[in-house]
Amino acid sequence: MSKYTLYKNARLLDPASGLDQKGNLLTKNKRIAALGDDIEVPEDANIVDLKGKCLCPGLIDMRVFVGIPGADYKDTIMNTGEAAAAGGVTTVCVQPNTDPIIDGIAHIEFLATRAKNALVNFVPMPAATKQMEGKEMTEIGLMVGAGYKVFGDCSTTIDNAAIMNRILKYASAFNATIVQHLAEPSLSKNGCMNAGDLATRLGLPGIPTAAETIVLERDMRLLKSSNCRYHASQVTCQDSIDVIRSAKDKDLNVTAGVAVPHLALNEFAIEDYRTFMKLSPPLRSEEDRGAVVDALKDGTIDVIVSGHDPEDPESKRVPFEQAEPGVVGLETLLNVSLELYHNGSMDLLEVLAKLTSNPAKIMGLKSGKLKKGAPADLCIFDLKSPYQIDAEKMVSVTKNTCFDGKPVQGRVLQTIVAGESVYTYDG
């Protein structure tokens, strides 16, 4: 017997089609069955009245870390799923630096088994090189055959130009996308924050923006011969944005992402050595932050990610230089991104596109849109309600957020994955 649910009186928001109107949406089992004003509703349909609240495709987060180091793998996946659901995220792209590293079909299947009971979809991004060592490429062809489209070494830069060149050429035959982490190791390895006068004042070794841009410029040069699909995982500065903009003008197959903290914060958030503000790449200057926002607006940057990276307190309660980089972010992906709408920088659909349809396109997913036949992965949120982010109230077991206490507007009310409700806000 089919199961129907009608979400009525919704503000339907679908960035893929540009839809923003009042209406209803009907799901049948795991898929969207119909949407619009005038749809035929089966008698046995479960009816949910949204009273004008927003209904958009579930968010797709292209950069999520799970289960390392040492934490119980399964539980971490379960908790990551819960945190994702609480953030309106219905698909997380799992970074390959798990233990074991996801660099082949066997490990993809291992993750799939582990994530079977998770609340949201876990889609791995397999490594582009074996053991993420940057030496030998992984079985990209076989993995594309198994349905995976994006490959990358997450927090490690593929720094050998010859190997990167071969990977790009090889992957282009399969329409795969190579995701690059932008940090030239010789310039970034000892650094722990943005290079500049603040780093000088704090006595901390800096990472210049050039470390990011050099890798990007080199890769664009390599792309000219292969024109493989290429995704710059996180760009954080004006110079990198200029490179991406010019590559897009030349019709190279380039897309780019940015993590929420780089949109909302600058290096001054570090203040007195706050390790929760330590990120890779590091928080940049206010000028660079502004440039990143502009690049999102004009489409140079395609995707917003959370960069969700749970770090246990012991990795953060140490001197800044020794602290692990990374913050949890699944539960602050939507509400902090919505700042761009509330402060007038971007239209609502433009913001949502960076969180739904654009990442879906890059990852080759069927979700990320409100369309008949698409997976019923949905996010219902209240655009207006103001509140303060409270780390203690987060579902995530680790609380290393860089947004504790931040006032935001926009709250996830319900998250639906494959037609089933996986999260409901209960006040």
Next chain:
Amino acid sequence: MSPATASFSHDHLLGIEGLKEAEISLILDLADEYVEQNRQTNKKKDLLEGLTQINLFFENSTRTRMSFELAGKRLGADVINMSTSTSSIKKGETLIDTASTLNAMRPDLLVVRHGSSGAVNLLSQKVDCAVLNAGDGKHEHPTQALLDALTIRRRKGRLARLTVAICGDVLHSRVARSNIHLLNIMGARVRLIGPPTLIPAGAERLGAEVYYNMEEGLKDCDIVMMLRLQTERMHGGYFPTVSEYFSLYGLDYEKLENAKEDALIMHPGPMNRGVEIDAAVADDLTRSAIQEQVEMGVAVRMACLDLLTREKRGGAK
């Protein structure tokens, strides 16, 4: 208010940044009094009697640790030294654990040196007593800047409007950072001299003029502060050879000609003779204040220990 009774509004001394001109003057005024005490035959006071001072050094040090030890003992505190070899403190957990362990022993003063910038700030958040930063990474070394200031003030009568050149390895130097802050607060003009690879990014914005040519940078300076070349903190070449470095940035009489005739030469020690400073210049008693700096160090540290425990002791005795 006299320095002997004034109150000090900080719980810790973590850095020069954030101190006010009057507070620095207060420390220096009080230190002046301790210089006199230290020149007596009986150097001891019972001001800190019953208080416990722990010197916690995660990095090797002889002169700073001894200076703090003497300062505490001359004020009558019970002083304990704890040295931790750098190898056993690779993980920061140990730092927090050590802090809680020591805190449970109820010390009144913790003097801390650590190889990581910000580590002393972190530790100060985990203990209930006053913490003095004896040097953290490349961040600050406040008592060194204070003793330098005391030395300068006693020789020149003031700090304001003096031109001070800080020369050499500024990049790796916490002494330089503390001095830049202090000299700016006190109204002196600061110049940084060194090869571009040893001048940190954005140094001008800390309030200093940058010179890559030593002769130009030394022109008409009142004070020439040399820094030790910290080869132990360098990964990879920052300059081609020591002999090139000495020839371009080592202080000798020829380069010193450019500074004012009565310019004072300072060095936080330990010196690398023939690397950043010519031996003859270093030993020139008429020009060099290097030994005096060491003497001032004890007095300045006594002043800091005194001020930071005043509230606890119920005002000054």
